[in-house]
């Protein structure tokens with residue numbers, strides 16, 4: 450009997466050892482990287498607050514594809530223009546890792562568009578793109594919605610300038626309310642008033658949620674059960690604190706829409722989704738079996754998270770670049786004044802404002818807000834730059850590295866809008882700039898973001914001049930391009946001298 454038990458125990462131990470060995474062993478032709486089962490932490494040694502910069506530094510030693518390990522989990526970091534283009538174009542690398550943080554927003558389930566994969570993701574993504582168009586994206590009505598928000602922002606800023614004793618005003622999340630309102634009008638038909646306490650709470654929660662993550666694995670996502678032992682220290686309680694109010698607000702919105710829904714008269718994106726749910730419930734239509742209210746909550750959360758910070762932070766960086774490069778600001782304003790002659794901008798002005806467009810593109814090159822995309826995962830074993838990437842490997846695809854790749858951009862660290870203008874003085878939209886990603890996972894909000902960026906930037910340049918602050922101000926409040934790290938990079942709050950230019954016929 451003892452012999453049998455020993456045999457069973459030994460066999461189990463052997464099977465377990467073989468299983469773990471296959472999990473943790475480095476497969477043949479795995480990309481080079483620092484050795485060891487905890488090599489992921491070598492990135493921390495690079496001492497860069499931004500993970501993207503740490504990866505660029507490490508790529509100098511190991512090359513464009515770096516292989517890292519966190520016990521049995523495998524990670525690759527992909528840098529350099531060609532390697533990044535190849536990775537984003539590779540369908541095998543278009544999955545998403547299971548995200549503990551994101552799944553908390555939908556009761557621990559993988560829902561929405563941002564962090565899902567497979568058929569569920571395809572269907573929800575297709576639906577979202579199609580119906581965001583129905584509620585305005587790409588239509589002239591969108592321009593009206595955006596210009597209304599700009600008018601509100603400008604009058605708010607005018608007020609702040611008038612109230613300022615020394616001409617300095619605080620630039621901190623200047624654009625968030627406006628950008629969220631544009632999304633909210635399309636998604637829920639409603640908008641927030643400036644200073645609305647609920648809006649302030651939601652943006653502060655979202656901000657904390659995005660700063661909580663730096664795009665890499667955190668302790669809680671690697672060992673989720675730690676939340677039962679140390680909910681406070683592990684950050685779990687904080688996560689709930691950030692996600693809870695956003696979730697409750699969205700739930701309430703959907704509940705209200707359910708009550709007042711009129712079939713065939715959709716008011717907004719929520720109505721369009723609810724119509725599908727009603728049809729599914731009444732007819733048992735099998736083609737809608739993946740549509741679910743929890744899915745809708747996930748999509749709204751994703752649009753809120755992916756759409757607002759990215760756009761508002763890009764605009765925040767735009768102001769900083771203008772403060773730091775006043776001669777470029779002069780040129781932009783001269784062009785805008787000459788072409789618009791004091792009237793508000795329209796999208797049709799794009800072709801007539803080449804230097805302004807070039808400046809905006811250069812801002813997106815050096816003021817990158819989503820430097821590592823959203824993490825990708827290998828849905829099946831594949832190759833990148835000749836290296837073997839096993840199924841399940843998480844890929845950090847470094848967009849930032851392509852923007853400072855000297856093989857693509859001469860003098861990559863110089864802010865030079867002229868590089869985007871051709872010999873005939875026309876603006877050239879760059880194929881090399883991957884701000885919105887590429888391939889199957891590319892951003893679904895690109896058109897909306899580009900429209901907003903153009904109209905906001907032109908309007909603010911028209912109405913105000915932005916300069917370094919008057920008088921001595923603390924070092925931390927000086928305008929700086931050094932970003933606050935997180936899943937998206939954020940501009941630091943700063944003081945700036947804001948000067949009203951001339952009245953514009955709004």
Ligand code: HEM
Nearest residue numbers: 562563755756759760819822823885886890892893894898
């Ligand atoms: C300047 C503004 C924006 C930038 C720089 C930006 C950038 C990006 C990037 C880099 C990705 C990830 C691509 C990848 O994982 O490979 C992405 C995905 C995404 N973006 Fe944006 N984005 C912006 C605005 C928006 C807006 C306004 C929306 C709202 C509709 C939005 C919704 C999304 C969604 C839902 C995804 C996930 C797509 C998927 O996984 O299939 N984004 N964005």
